[in-house]
Amino acid sequence: MKHICWFFLALALLLPGTAAAGSPLRIATEGAYPPFNDVDRDGNPVGFDVDIARALCKTMNVECTVQIVAWDNLLPGLAAGDFDVIVASMAKTPERKAVADFTNYYYRSRSTFAGDPDKGFRQTREGLTGKTLAAQAGTVQARYLEDNYGGTSTIRLTGTNKEAFDLLASDGADAVLCDSLTIFTFLQSEEGRRFDFVGIPLPVSSPSSEARIAVRKGDGRLLKALNEALREIRLNGSYEQINRAYFPFSIY
Incomplete structure (x- = not known):
């Protein structure tokens, strides 16, 4: 268990704006792309993207908030510092790579x-x-x-x-x-x-085939921490559990 403790400690030190620094990691999603992101009757964010985001936060042992942001405002808001992470089924394109950095994919679809x-x-x-x-x-x-x-x-x-x-x-x-x-x-x-x-x-070469998480351009430490957490939820079964809640087949 010692190496796991060091893993969480390292993540806490790497993540800017996390609970360890006194404020949560701020995650944005669209809220209009079911079943990946939507809002429930009370206006709360729900969906596959939201569940993945929360699983990542749990794995990284950080407090997170999830907010709804219109699609066209996601990348501008990220660049402006309104939030730290976008989990909204976003594909990586050359234009988007110019303003944000992207994790490894977390699901694939044609x-x-x-x-x-x-x-x-x-x-x-x-x-x-x-x-x-x-x-x-x-x-x-x-x-x-x-x-x-x-x-x-x-x-x-x-x-x-x-x-x-x-x-x-x-x-x-x-x-x-x-x-x-x-x-x-x-x-x-x-x-x-x-x-x-x-x-x-x-x-299959279309950029829409792979959904990724976006962080502010140049935030390599957060990008690395998220990629580590994505790998961890794949290994510990959390990803499969979320997948099966929405689809009767693997989307990874």
């Missing part, structure tokens, strides 16, 4: 389209000409739609992923491009029953 399979779906620029495609603004999926279907398809970008699914359900969009795991949850809902996965997933 991006794909959701739509009405009875209407037919040809996943080519020609096949989607004239179609309305939706995605959440500021995401890698939104960029993909604009780069590959802009000019021939109508691209509708929404404030949240739920709003994109609402467009699909109300026939305001022919298809939604997003993380396949969020589609999995949507398809099990009442409004999602008439829809399904359509087309083929984006390439």
